[in-house]
Amino acid sequence: MSAARADLAGTSREFLEMPEGLELDTPRVEDGAAIWRIARDSKVLDLNSSYSYLLWCRDFAGTSVVARDGRGEPVGFVTGYIRPERPETLVVWQVAVDHGQRGRGLAGALLDGLAARVTERLGVRRVETTITPDNTASNRLFTSFAERHGAAVDRDVLFDGGLFPDGGHQPEVLYRIGPLADAAAPR
Incomplete structure (x- = not known):
């Protein structure tokens, strides 16, 4: 286990294995552009401004995670934050994996790694996210x-689709997951 994975997972915690050649890490501001490109190229995420991804890597790095390839470049990410009025809840904002890395279980490994970290360090017991009905x-x-x-x-x-000002947006379905039996030790 690399130092970055040990740091994220804790000393004796396990989660889904990262695909070979990839490492779990905390995002840095300089990763913002790559994360923006991965989100843009996903063709399914609502793309935020490039500025917002830089801010995310600065202000929410502790509740987000990236996967790095052998050159240290981000090839996947999960962005999240702690709900201010529910500090035991991690809200997962976006999950995306570079096209060349899909089908390897990376998104699940990223989620498990992030859950292990925020459970241990922040006492998170629940995860929330929103998903449109067509996002199988x-x-x-x-x-x-x-x-x-x-x-x-x-x-x-x-959020009903009619609430979105740009029209044609599907409803956002809130997934409330929890309580987590043990975020650091998936079954």
Whole structure:
């Protein structure tokens, strides 16, 4: 286990294995541009401004994670934050994996690594995210995450599509996952 993985996971914690040749790490400001490109190239995420990804890497690095290839370049990420009024809840904002790294279990490994870190360091016991009804991959990702962690999943529409000013946006369904049986030791 690399120093970065040991740091994220704690001393004796385990989670889904990172695909060979990749390392789990905390994002740095200089990763913002690469994270923005991965989000843009995903073609499914709502793309935020490049500035917001720089801020995310500065202000929410402790609740986010990147996967780095052998050259140290980001090839996947999870951005998240702690809900201010619910400090035991991690809100996962975005998950994306570079096209060349898809199909290797990287998104699940990123989520497990982040969950291990925020559970141990911040006392997180629940995860929330929103997913549009047509995003089958994210539905599977978060449903399997909940299963690995022995957690229930509750789903409710958080934002109806008509609330979005740009029109044509599907509803955002809130997934409430928890309590996590043991975020650091998936089944």
